[in-house]
Amino acid sequence: MASFGLLIVFPFFMAYAAASDLLTMLIPNRISLALAAGFCVLAATGLFSLPEIGMHLCAGALVLAVTFTLFALGKIGGGDAKLAAATALWLGFDQLLDYLLVASILGGALTLAILFARTHPLPGAVARLPFALRLHDAKTGIPYGIALAAAALVILPETLIWTRALGG
Template identity: 55%
Template sequence: MSVLLFAVFPLAMIFGALWDLTTMTIPNVLTAALAAAFFPLAFIAGFGWQEIGLHVGAGVLMLVVGMALFAFGWIGGGDAKFVAAIALWIGWADLLIYLLVASVLGGALTLFILFFRSLPLPAFMARREWILRLHDRKGGIPYGVALGLGGLFIFQHSIWLQAAVQAA
């Protein structure tokens, strides 16, 4: 069980970031699986009902905020759902730190992609559809990369890592 506690969240962060980078989407199945996996693993990690409720509250709040940002066209729908599932796992204790880290990473990612778009694309890169999409000046920013990297950063300080170590 310690492997599940240790692996599920980080693998979801990596898959979400890579998927968004290469397709500009975050699949609903990934977000739904991440949210669904929270509940059995929370019980395995020893969470009580109150703690689970607080984590659910953090996830619901981020879903509402994310959907509002999506409605304004500031983020994609996949990003809104992904950040809600991440908040479900993180809970209130680390949510503000996570949002700050993800925002800083998102700003750096945006600046890097804008710089990348200002350069001519080498021929070997022009053969990759996902690189062409990233290079397109009219294209969006794969913010799921920042959300996933922020999740990986916060995981090392999380109760999940502590629970995995104790279960081992």
């Protein structure tokens, strides 16, 4: 039952990351750290063998290395890089490619929607919201954490963590 309780942590922090990125264009470090800590607690429940834990750690490390490089090149935000790595830690290699594919599709759709919205003036009521003004500004990036979090929630029910936590 403890492992099922911990599965609440992942969706909560994914939703929190998406909301934070939407409203502030930032994903606080505490979200990625909480996700990593949650995985460590989950791993300690005995749900996984040591080799499986190692593979999840390798997935997180690989994604961190790639996304940190993209961050250093100015292609993605630091919060996005850390969130993707923390997510990979939970998903492992089994669902990593599916996650990256879904995140790419959702991120592309989000980017196109925001770029399209930026070609039109904001409605009066929306124009008073600071986050809407920030999103509408062409100099502002895209809150890709929304796509990363949504993809993680789409993929989560297909993961080994989810299956084992639910006794499957």
